[in-house]
Amino acid sequence: MDTSGGGPAVLTLDTSAPLFLASSLTAAGGRGRGVLNRKPPSTSLTSGSEMDFFANEKKTTTATTASVDHPLKVKKEDLTIQTDLHLGNTGSSDASMVDDGMSKEDRNELVAIQAELARMNEENEKLRGILSQVSNDYKALQLHLATLIQQRSNNYSPRKEAMKEKTINDGGGELVPRQFMDLAPVNSRSSSSTASPDRSFSPPEVGSVGLDPSKASSYGDQQAQEATLRKTRVSVRARSEAPMITDGCQWRKYGQKMAKGNPCPRAYYRCTMAAGCPVRKQVQRCADDRSVLITTYEGTHNHPLPPPAMAMASTTSSAVSMLLSGSTSSADGMMLARNLLPCSSNMATISASAPFPTVTLDLTQPPSANPLLQYQLRPPAVAFPSAAPATFASVFGGQMQCYNNQSTFSGLQVSPETVTAATAAITKDPNFTAALTAAVRSIISGNNQASGDGGDDVNAGQK
DNA sequence: CGTCTTTGACCAGCGC
């Protein structure tokens, strides 16, 4: 994935566009005729709901494909016509079939044409090679991504995780750390002050695990940050009469408990979009205001999200990478948070006192001067961060009232390090990103009814 | 019959 840093939106496009470009190029070049394929460029578009979200990107990449395809195709046709006219052939440009009765000028022209054809064929072969390379790279990336996701899912389980770490600490000799969808170079990460909040988690000690001392520091930092990200939570407060908000994912209830100090039971859900997905969420009504539904997300999906969610996950993962990189200052984190939640302020609070860092998004504020709802009325922005504030209005708007009321990321009463960690958490959480993306998608589909694929959970939740 | 929800039991962490 893209680790080159930069703004979230740019990263998203940088990450996703090449994939579609590759697909498009593959489609164009995979029919055995390379760029000389006479099929209209528009056929390189893949129709289907999953692609609709990327309509803009598709058009861009298609245009790229067409720009490669079309000029050569025209030349070929033109040359063929010229050959036919001058040589009297029916489509063949083979000089061996030309009778000797032609003039010297015709012969010279024929030679020129043949040279041009040869050059075009050579160019065509090169382009085919490029297409093949791009296609292979694309497949390799897909495979790599799937591997990372699989490894990550296999390693996640709070308790088993703790046992695993214990085993490592006990000298199990397992030196290979879990591989997360690590988007930042390990050595670029700061020697984080973000100690693991996980009570069951303890980073391996240098000596006890036989780590290379030169690598131990970054390993410990990485582990601590991973643990932070893994255990940090995103809590969303919103008004809803529904028992559960619709966030685009499928959930299965696995438990319910009465929490202390709250007459309302707390329900526990886990993601069922894929077997073994570690993402869980808790749903509970606010003790003070029963109309407020508090949804807390934890974990990272181990399965491909719908394309929009995937794109957003890429964006936010990149953002996390940026946040966790050594060059990232807390000011960057604040700016990122502001970009991701430009309308947030009082709605976003970060708790460092909880067992796990928890970011709380309070969407229950009064609707006065509500930029979020105003935002809904505007055409969707292409840039994801700009679209982010519309997320909650869109995702939750159909089921609940959704408010926020300011435009700066003020009101945080925690240290810059905590802000960075929590911001990373909120952006890392695929549920959050999925929700963001689903919302953007719903808005786009709302503005582009022609796509006609609005039948996702977001819309289902708005009925 | 498969999937999902319910609900009591169980486990781990923490404070005293």
Next chain:
DNA sequence: GCGCTGGTCAAAGACG
């Protein structure tokens, strides 16, 4: 060590 609490498991029942 004990009790409290949060979180998870898993059997049983409900549902389509």
